[in-house]
Every structure is written in structure tokens, then in C-alpha cells.
Amino acid sequence: MTAWTRLVVGFLLPQLLVASPVPDAAPDSVKVEQRDDESVDYQSPPYYPTPHGGWVSDWAEAYEKAYQVVSNMTLAEKVNLTTGTGFFMGPCVGQTGSAPRFGVPNICLQDSPLGIRNSDHNTAFPPGITTGATFNKELMYERGVALGEESRGKGVNVQLGPAVGPLGRKPRGGRIWEGFGADPVLQAVGGAQTIKGMQSTGTIASMKHFIGNEQEMYRMSSIITKGYSSNIDDRTLHELYLWPFAEGIRAGVGSLMTAYNDVNSSACSQNSKLLNGIAKDELGFQGFILTDWLGHYSGVASALAGLDMCMPGDGAVPLFGDSYWGSELSRSILNGSVPVNRLNDMVTRIVATWYKFGQDKDYPLPNFSTNTQDETGPLYPGALFSPSGVVNQFVNVQADHNVTARAVAREAITLLKNDQGILPLRRNDSLKIFGSDAGGNSDGLNSCSDQGCDKGVLTMGWGSGTARLPYLITPQEAIANISKNAEFHITDSFPSDVTATSKDIALVFINADSGENYITVEGNPGDRTAAGLNAWHNGDDLVKAAAQKFSNVVVIVHTVGPILMEEWVDLKSVKAVVVAHLPGQEAGNSLTDVLFGDYSPSGHLPYSIPRSESDYPDSVSIINQPFGQIQDTYTEGLYVDYRHFINANITPRYPFGHGLSYTTFKFSNPTISEATALDSAYPPARPSKGSTPVYNDSIPSASEVSWSSTTFTRIWRYLYPYLDNPQSITASNDYPYPEGYNTTQPEPRAGGGQGGNPAIFKTAFTVQVQVTNNGARKGKAVLQLYVELPSSLGLDTPSLQLRQFEKTKELAPGQSETVTLEITRKDVSVWDVVAQDWKAPVNGEGVKLWIGQSVADLPIVCVVGGQCSFA
Template sequence: MAVNLAYRLILFSLVQWALSLEALTPRASGTEAYSPPYYPAPKGGWLSNWASAYQKAHTVVSKMTLVEKVNLTTGTGIFMGPCAGQTGSAPRVGIPSLCLHDSPLGIRNSDHNTAFPPGITVGATFDKDLMYERGVALGEEARGKGINVLLGPSVGSLGRKPRGGRNWEGFGADPSLQAVGGSLTIKGMQSAGAIASLKHLVGNEQEMHRMSSVITQGYSSNIDDRTLHELYLWPFAEGVRAGAGSVMMAYNDVNRSSCSQNSKLINDILKDELGFQGFVVTDWLAHIGGVSSALAGLDMSMPGDGAIPLFGTSYWAWELSRSILNGTIPVERLNDMVTRIVATWYKMGQDQDYPTPNFSGNTLDETGPLYPGALISPTGVVNQYVDVQGNHSITARAIARDGITLLKNDGNILPLRKNDSLKVFGSDAGPNPDGLNTCGDQGCNKGVLTMGWGSGTSRLPYLVTPQEAIANISSNVEFYLTDKFPSSVKSGPQDTAIVFINADSGENYITVEGNPGDRTTAGLHAWHNGDELVKAAAEKFTKVVVVVHTVGPILLEKWIDLDPVKAVLFAHLPGQEAGWSLTDILFGDYSPSGHLPYTIPRSESDYPESVGLLSQPFGQIQDDFTEGLYIDYRHFLKANITPRYPFGHGLSYTTFNFSDPKLSTVTTLDTTYPAAREPKGSTPTYPTTKPPASEAAWPQNFNRIWRYLYPYLDKPEDAAANSTKSYPYPDGYSTEPKPAPRAGGAEGGNSALWDVAFSTQVKITNTGSREGRAVAQLYVELPGSLGLDTPSRQLRQFEKTRILKPGESEVLTLEVTRKDLSVWDVVVQDWKAPVNGEGVKFWIGESVADLRVGCAVGGCSVLEYYD
């Protein structure tokens, strides 16, 4: 762990040098993207459901001094506390230091916590109840450890690039699937009092070159306005609507403006159009400017360090105090920054007996330095070993089980019988031979793959491997935990070979087997010669079952059509319950009910060229999103390419019939655009006079910690005396508030966008001989009358049945909102829908290519097939 963190710091420390070189290095040719300025930063507190929290915050902030305000906006420095990052505090007015910590699937680098399946497995369940339950459990564990802000969920990366390193942290390659998974996770987390930090806004679709180095500036994701709204912002809008307390910005640029100081993204889209009331935080060490970022709407810097960590520098801290005193940052901007933070703290009830951190993300020792980043630090108890797991293993196992996706089952070879003769192959079936959690942040691929690597991981409290679980059920099994097929293995006609293969990826600060986060070396192939292992088994055995643990799509073409390969299970990334969840399915205690959260192609060339990974030795990479709306299944449909397995595909041990479809109008879409937005309410007001310089002075006899970031100035009176009006403000900077965007009005946008326009119902009957669950996926086809090129099918809703016994039925209701039927009008800057839903088609089925029901205004029909 220490080596990985040190390596990461070395990379981060190059940021300032790279930025200073930017003027000397030519930019790559490409679209001349431009992110227009939007100032000033909108104030928070104008929505009624946040009013009480903002009133409490106003009372407290009104009493705060300059340095108390600054203290809450700036991290204390990397490794300067128990958490990944922590703010300063304002104990005089009752506000503690706030702990911000990873990860979206469990408490990172801690103990006695649950290692849940990550987002991609959760998405594969298509189960809203499990999405929410996992969120509740994450929030409870964060609270139990004293974490104020749990850094998740992740809905960006969206999965535009199939080889992108962190796609597995999100819920799938579709904005609606991401939106539902993200919003339910947020609601669950925050129901327990933890603040969710929705990330990463936006365009962080590959790991390589996301940040700056000695030879290049972090890439620019160049995204047109319509694509931004209809794809990449879609899940963020839903997350804001769910009440997310925090949003984390991405490392990269968007349209040539760094996300952490992109006024268009933060001020205009997030805070004004989407009505975000919480606080905006940087990704770790993504802060690249002081005044510029504050004016652009940033509210919190994490972990607080400047360009080079552990040098004791910061763009904010005392520099923010200086900028207030010299007038370059308006006092009202600082007031809004700290009010947003304190209001969020109150909104989640963290003023009511919320625990302080009782763990350390730096060590598992009971005692150690309180400030590990300091050369000399006081010591004390840093780990209390609080067990926060509760009964969360039940939820973890259910997600891992219900996410398992059966792609192929020729001859109904699955489920297996407990007395079947089994031969199990592949290191992915067993434990890490070096021991559990021996690779920091899971930065290796040894044994069963439970999650990717990087900051989005958690230590495994225990691991039930497939080997252990299978051996517990079957007494007629032999294990060959090797990735090279043993030549001595004998096979008989009754034998079934189970072959385990995997594919890994992760965050860029760790390189695993030549893959720097993104799957550069491995491509879309199985790791450790997995294809050859399957082929070798197929040469020897007449019945082969392949189990795949993977971060995303892999190519199956070398063996998928071999006659002995009878069954394929995608178990995705199962977390700590890898073995039990798999045997639940393998031996038929449950029927598989997972569905693919992405498309599996026949060849990587099936994707648009623009979604490949980009690398260049000099200049800033311009990543032009020229494919627009056409990623994943949208592209395959438009290009008329038949994938190996389509988005949403998933088989069962039973069969289902879709019947009795109904479509009813709930809210008439009698206008093209939604009704006028709600007006903004009032926001907290404070005196706009600059505070006295004395408020920034060091307290007498103050005991400083070296490298710790403080808000105090040695000579605050000099800062106040150097007030200037000649500061080079950004182009377009203004202190005059902009008119409220017409597409805004509530959290997530105009509340009319979420009016339910149509309700569909479908009866699903289990027509097979085993129990099982079905997923109804609703896709919308918008009419050409909107005047825009639009994907022929877009997932907009889904529901999952309970476990149905043979012959049993359940009626599912799938509701579609105005926004679900809208496109983004780049001229009007609002959402445009067909009046009365005229020309809209609704398709319901078990995948994007297996549609059973078709509906339009006027009626529905059951389909023989859809082409």
C-alpha cells in the first residue's frame, strides 16, 4: 500500500511542472472545443426542501470568522489525518473536521467492513431493491466508521470506452441504468446519514493521461451540448434529483477547460440548471488554481495540497484567506462555499451524535502517528477496530448471485447436480496464493477476481472462493488451479469441465501486468491466456462450462462456438461472496436472473473508432466524442452490427411469457417543452464587507504541525493592504447573476420533466419448470418528427419480478416520464418532447434485441419477434 501511495504521489507531484509547460507544448489537432464562461457562481439554498438545513447553516456561518470559513473549504493535506481527506474544523461554533473517504463498494483500507460487489455487478442485477439496500448498507458502514462523506457512487465513467479502466465502478454502459443505480444508491446511503459524493463530473472515460505529467496535459473530453445532456449528464441529473450532498469533479478537461474550474459545468449546468444544493469537491489533487476555481463554483479542495503534495503548499488554505482580504474573491463567494458545506452536514443530520473517525486509512495498527504526512507527528490510537458489517453479507451475496448472467446453456447443462463428476480449471477459481489483501488497493490479478483495482476498492474481510464453495457442495470434484491446461488430466464421458477465466482493470496509478488502469496490453481478451485454457478444455472434454469474472466486455470468439462449450456464466465482479453466490446458481438453488449491463461484441473493430484509447507523447490529447449519442448498443443498432450478445441479454433456467400489455396516459404532453420552471426562492444573505485582517492572524502560542495546511497568514494586514482591482479575472467574469436557466427549477432540473407521461403494464408468467425471476426492460423509440437523429432504441425503465414459481405470474408497471421521451434542444436550451407522445414507440422485452411487446399511443401488441 505504501509503495502504491508513494508512486501515486510522484505522479501527482508532476502536475505543476506539466502545467507550466503547457504554453510550450503544441496542442493536438482536432475540434476546437470551447467551454464558455458562466459567472458568478449561483448561491445555494433556494429550494424549499433544503430550507431548514440552510437556515441552520446561516445561523452558524453568520458567527464564523474568516479562518473558520476557510478551514471548512480546504483539506488539511494528504495523509494529515485518518481519512483519504479531511477538512479543517470550526469547533467554536460546533462544526467538526469532516472526513471524506473511499470507496463506492465499501470502506477502503479499513477493517471489519463489507466488500460489496462493485457497481457493474449491481447494474447486472437490474434489481432496484438491491441497489437501494446496498446503498443503505454502505451508508451504515460509513456512519459506523465516522466517515462524513463516502466517495461514491460512480456514474462517470459511463463506459464509452470498453477498455476504460474504471468502467466497473459504475452500473453499466447506459445512462438510464447508471441513473437508476446511482440515484437509489444515493438515497440509501444518505438515509443512514452519510453524505454521498456523486462522481466524476464529467467525461473521465479513460485512465491514461487523465492528469498531467512531464510531457502532456490531462486530456480534454470534447463533448457537444446535446450528447453531454442526453448521455453523460443524464445520471448526474438523476443523482442531484435524489438529493446528493456532494458532487466530485473529474481530473480531465471538458471542452478545453479543467473540470475543477470549469464555470460552464459547475456554475451553469450543475448549480443553476440542475439546481444542485450541496457542495462541489475536487478529485484528489485535481485542484490547479485558487481564485479561478473559487469563482468557477468549486466549494471544497481535497486533500488540500497544491501542485506538489507534502510540500506544505495549497491553492486555498491561507491563500484563500489572502484572496478574501485582498478582494480578488468576493466575500459572498466564500460565504456560499461554506454555507453549502455546513447545510449539507445539517441536511444529513450529522449534527445529531454522528461518530468521529475510529479507523485509519493509513495503517491497520492500533496506534500510530495521528498525522502520517508530517515529519514529526504526535501518536495515539488510530484504529478502534469497530465492526460495521452487521448482516450486510446477505445483501452482498444476493447482489453477486442475482448479477450472474447466463449467456449460453446448450442442452440445459446447467444447473449441475451435486454428484456430477467435475474438473475445475483456472487460477480464478482459487485464492490469491500470496494471501488475502496482499496487493494494495487490489493492484494485482491473482486468484478469483472480486473487484478491479484502485481507489474504488475495499479490503476483503474474508473471501469465499469458488474452489471452497464448490468443494463444500460436491464430493466428486478435482481442482487444477492453473492457467495452463495440465496434460495429465484424464476425462470421461460423464465429466464436466468448469473453466474459470477473468479480465481486470483499474485506476491509473497502479499498473498490473502491463495495463496502466485501462486495458492497454490485455485489450478485450481474457487475462492469463484464458482463451487457450478454454480451448484446451474443449479439446479434452465433451461438456465445458465457462465462468467469467470480468470488469467489462471480453471477446469470446475463439471458443464460444466450440461444440463442447455448453454454458457460459458471466459472474462479473462478486466481492467477498464470490464462491457462495456462484454455487447458488451453478447447482440450481437459484435460477440466474442477471442481464448484461453492456454489449459483448464479436470484434473490437465493431466499435466506433472514436471510442478507442488515446495516447500521444506531446501536447494535450483532444478526445473528440464524434460518435455522439452512439455508444454501446446504440451504435450497434445504428451500424446494423449483430453483437455476440446484446445489451440486456440474460438467460434463465426457466422461461417467461410476456402478455396482456397495456399503455395508459398519466400526464398529457400537450406542449413541446415542459411548463415554465419554478422561480428560485431566496438564499441566505450575509454582510459583504471584508472581514478584519486580524481574523486571519495566527493564534498566540499555537502548536503547528509541519505540512499541515492552515488558514492563517503571517502578515494578514499586508494582504488587506494589497487590495487590487487589476486582478486578471477569467474572460467573461461578472458579479451580475445570470437569468435562471429555463430548463432548471428544482433538483435535477425542471420538476415537470419527471411528470409520469405514460404507464405501461405487462404480465409476466413463468412458463417453465423451475422457479425464476424475469426482468422487463422498456426501450423508447422517438419519432422523426422531433427533427433530430436519435437512437432507435434507448433504455428508459426496467423492473424485475419476484421469484415466480412455475405457472405463476406477476404484473409489472413501468412508468415513463416526460424527460424519458425528450431530446435536448441546443438552441432553446430545454428538453423537447413529441406532443401527446405522437409517434413514440415503446418496446418491452428481456434485452435490447429480444423485445416481446410493442406499444404506441392507441394500443399495444405482443410480438412474434422484433427486427
């Protein structure tokens, strides 16, 4: 298959043709609807000009180095670093041009958040949703380090992750498994820890998707379609969807990727309020902002709105050799439609980030190809004629990362039910195993491109957020390695000839899959449209058939998100339910670690599991509207997942944060102390910005981008910054910049540092709880702290909101650990849409802090200004 064919069939065609409507055979419970929602009031206000980077002290050295380079660059070199070279025009999924005079190479950008996509000798880690289920900050960081080490080893400059959007607002959204869970704090901690780990190795993390990309269908604009508009009010944006991005920026993330969709009627990649106003000004983002692939929809508008890099560089239709930037950006600089100072800031942000993470010091060049697994091949497969050479050096970057991958998958395993203590299993138990999800892909490992199928054990969803499995330990293999009394039926149809005795234990494996919109799997175009929240491959029927035959049934679920269990969870024979999430390459080993009792389960649900899909608000359904722009208005506001269930007085089947253990824990001696006084409703005044680089902003000589001045062989379809006869371009003195472009914006009062005003991140209260393992087995406990804000704030606020969590070390029976939970000013604040600042109750009056093991199990309450007690 040629590069062009793969592009059209695999990515571009689904975007141009739009997702197919829901099949007629979709079950009645499926919530996919056409909604004509008039939302004319949701308009994103303009915010100009783009704030320059470099004013944060942590970045000062990197910006000084960048200044020395950028101040001597030609126009061609500057444009080269902002524009991708084109689809399939290099070894990586995307790469910029280079500035070899200054040692700046083509910057390689490569998926994915769980490993190096389309590579070899790499690790396929558990994805974000599994990592979130661990509630283990140290493992989140350790996994980030391993991801960064593998990226660096392959020569990837920017790894496209972590994903903290989508948040999981839509339970059937195709890519919620790439993020860390349906809560902004869980997402924020998972994202920030991953970023710190990745960037400790010199790899630049790219946090995505900014923002409001909560369903796959109709997400993307093209020459014939318009991506949906996520219409989000200011308070909801700040308190839910922006929260994890703010924490990632606070952690120093180097890159931010925009989403495909509109937000409040303005495309994310050219939304000046989001990019200039919020990311770069209010949140003090110092790195560079890039588009998602083919999510670049304009030239001048996106540059002025704060975009710094376009990926993969192509214009409306890829592989035509044109771009909204590239030579057109050169033209825009020469004719004055894009100010030189905007281009200087774009390039400075990119080069400063390159310096910030030490990529000028012996950082490897790419030694792999995302386009082929062959050792040699075309260097530019998107070109009609391309030079060839070695494209894959097969560098092994796995090290001992399988240990980390196994630990993450193991600590995420969430025990929902364990009647009569049927788990852990004994090694001599008589086991009967059912379900294709226990086995491997019958077509072979990695036989489905980007994991675009559901065959065998579900290790990850599908799409660009995947990686090739270097190997796979299936549950079947792992169980067989331990048990000599296991009988396997790797089928999704219950065999009629199976015999059962009272001593037999049936292990039934089921799953639920989803992924990215450019691949449709079993009628599901990314989002779970045809499948709904039900198990795939008639999994419910398989469980019920086993429960009718056997008196002891254990259900193991691999799933991308919430899955309905009502048809079988209360059956007498169903003794245990285990959610193993998406385990990556160590699927079997991590599972048997827990099933056979070598480790106690310590995972907790990163989302709620409902009793019925109708328990969710209608506004979070997948919208199927083939014509016209979808207006997806967030009418549920702050009430997503457990916030909604509590507010609507709906008891889910299993609440957010729920997870059992083989042992039990006792909480004692809770205390609360004040750290930084909340002596005012609003935080102290923000610090002023530091200085930023100052350049000569005169329009450069046209000869700097003239084709006549070049001496290299031109590659057809490769995107260059050069123009024919640029001397004919004249600058206009009255170019109509957007209103207010040449003014100076006042410094946002909520800003002042990376992530916002540093004052909001100071610890306000500290809670300590002693945790004792009072059971018979070793295990780890997870403490979750939820904030209850007082009605005196005068705003409709969810009654409980997760604000902190910690996981203990492994405690032996009788062993104790004192856990410390720190709460910041921001944690007890609401976003004041009038003041445009975070507002907290003065002195924390009326604030209650609830501590426990899930949102529905909170035995400790601490009253600010008072004491802690057992509720």
C-alpha cells in the first residue's frame, strides 16, 4: 500500500466523508442522537496580541540561548522551524524543517502517550486510564521516565503525550482511555507526573488535546465539513477542562497540542482567547503550541491567534505540496500580514524549548521510521520520487521497562466485588476459562494497523494513541504458567459440552473497545456508537451462560471506560468482578499477580460505573448530525461523572474511586492544620512578568526566501519556506489586523506564573491520617480527599470534588503509615467569572474535607478551623 493510499484510506477519508450514521441494529439503549442546538451566545472573544515567552525565571537561560540564535536567523530558517515538512516527508509522524547553521535539526514529533507508535524494540505501556486507576503518583512518574527514555533513545524530540483531554465527559467517547480518568484532579496529577518524568530525560512532552475534544465523530474540519463546536461556559472551562492543562503547564510542559474542534465557535488552532489569553497569558505557558495533524485551518489567523507550529505542515489536502504556512508564511511576513515580532516569538519558543531540555547536547537523531518496518526505504515516502537509504536501525530502547509496565498494569487492577473471598485463587483450583479476551489475536501480533480491531485480549484502544506490542503475555499464557488445572475455551460462544462441578471456578473474560475516528471497528467509528456501553462480542451472554452452568464465576473485564454490568453482576454465581482496564504488553502477568494473590489489588475506579446509560445527563451523549456544524453545548456544566450522580441523587453500580483489597485497612488519628492563611477571598496580587527577548522586528530582505538563492535538490511535495520572485511582494502599511491587535493587554490578575498566580498553589491546609493494615494480607491503601465548599460562596457547586489522593507503600499485616494530604488555595476555590480570579471562603470558613477510599466511602471529615472526626 503506498503512502498516499494509506493516508486516504486510513486517516483522510473518514475525516472527509464524516462518520457513518448509527447502524439500524443498534440497541435501544444506545444514546447517539441528532441535536439541533442553537447556541449563538457561545462566541469566543478575541485576545490579541500574543504574549511573548521568556518572562518566567525557570526559562530565562533557555530563552537567552534561543535569542542568540534566533536574532541571527534568516527568514527561511525561522519559517522552517514553524512548519512541518509534510505528511510522510521524513522518518517521524511529523517533523519541522531545520536550521543547520545553528545546529538545530529537523525536530521529530512522534506519537503516542503510551509508547512509540509504529516503531520497533519499544515498550507498549498501559495507557492513561490504567495509569490513573493506580492512584499511585510514583508509578505515574516512573512510567513517564520510561516513556521519555525510549523516546530519547529513538531520537524523538517531542513525544505526543500525555493526553489530559478528553476528560471523559462522554462515557462513550472514543479516546477517554488515553487520559487518566473522569476527574480533573486525577487527570492533572497523572498528566503532571508523566510530564515531569518524560522531560527529566530530555524528551519534550506535548500535552493534548487543548481543549473540548470529547467525542470522535465530527471532530475535524476539512474542505467539506466543519468540526463541532464545544460550547463551554467560563467557569466550567476553568474548574473542569482547563484544570489538568494548568497543572501540566505548572509542571513545565514544553509543548501544547490543540484539538481539532471549535470551542465557542472558534477553531482551537486559531482561537486567540484560548491560545493567547488563557494558555500564554493567564497560565504563563512558555513552550510552543502546535496543531493536531491536519488541524491547521488558516494561515494568518492562526499565527496571530498564538499558534507556533503546524503539523504535519500540509494545507487543506495533504500531499499536494502546499501549506497554510511554509512559503505562505514567508509571504505573510513580507507583505506585513503577520508581524515579524510574532514570527520571532514563534521561533524563539520552539528553540528555547529545545535548549530547555538539553537537546543541543548529544541528543540522538531519529533512528527509526514510522512509515515502514523495513531496514531501507525511501527517505520521503510521500514524494513521488525520493532518495532511499537506511530508515530503521532497530535500536532497542526497552531496557527493563517491562517491569514498570507490569507494575502499572498490576496496581491498576480494580476489584469491584469479591463475595465469599473467592479471590485470590489457589494454584490448585480447578479453573475453566472462557472468552477470546483471554487469548491472543488469531491473526498475529500487531496484525491490525494501530490496533484497529478487537481480537484477543484488549491491551489498548485503537488509533494514533497506540504502540506496537513487542510481545504479549496473554492471560491464557500466564494462567497456564501457574495452574496445571486450567481448561481453556478461547471463544465468545459458550461451549455446549462443558462439564461443571461444585469445585470448578469459571473465569470469564469480556471487553469493550474504542478508539480514534479514522478507523471503524465493528461498526464503531471511534466512539462506541454501535456497542453502547455494553460488552463487545456478546460478552453479557457469555457471563450469563457461565453463571447458569457454574456456581462460582469470576468476571475479568478489559475496558476503555464505563461498561454496563446489570445483566449479570447480581447473579448468585457471579462471585467476583475484576476490572483490569487496558494492561499493555504485560496483560497476563499483571493479572495473575493479583488473581493468585502474590499482590493484593490496589486499583480504584477512575470513573463511575452506572446502572444504566440513561443515568447520565442527555447532554453527554454522542451527537450524530451529518450536516451543518454541531453545537455541543455543555449544559451539564460542572456535573460530570460522580458530580452528576450525587447531584441527581442517582446511585451508580460502582462509584468513582471504588476498589477492594484482599486485606482491610483502619484509619485513625486524623488531624488538620493550617499552613498558609486564607485571610482574603482572592489570592494576593500576582507578580509582574519578567522581561522577554527584544528583536529587530523590521521586515527582512525578500532574498532570504528566494528560490534562486538555494543550491539543494528540491523534493517534490516537501514543504519549503521559499518563494519564486519574492522581491515582487510589497508590505502594506494598513493591513487590517484584528481589532485590538496593536494594543497591550493588561496582565490577567489570575496569572503571574506557570499554571497561574503562584499564590493559589500554596498549601492552605494539611491533613494527616494514620493507615493501618488490620487484615491478614499485605497490601496498599489509597486515600482520597474530597472538598465540600460552603453555600456562602453563592454559587451552585458540586457537593464533593476530589482534590488530593495518596497511595501508601505496601503494608504488612499490622503495619502502619501516616499519610499526608496537602490542600492548596486553588483546591478550595471557585472561578469567579466576573473578577476573573479564583475565590475562596475567607479563612476557609465552612469548608469540609472528606477522606476515605471512594467518593461513596468517606468515614473521616475535617472541618476547617475545627477538628477531624469520624462521620
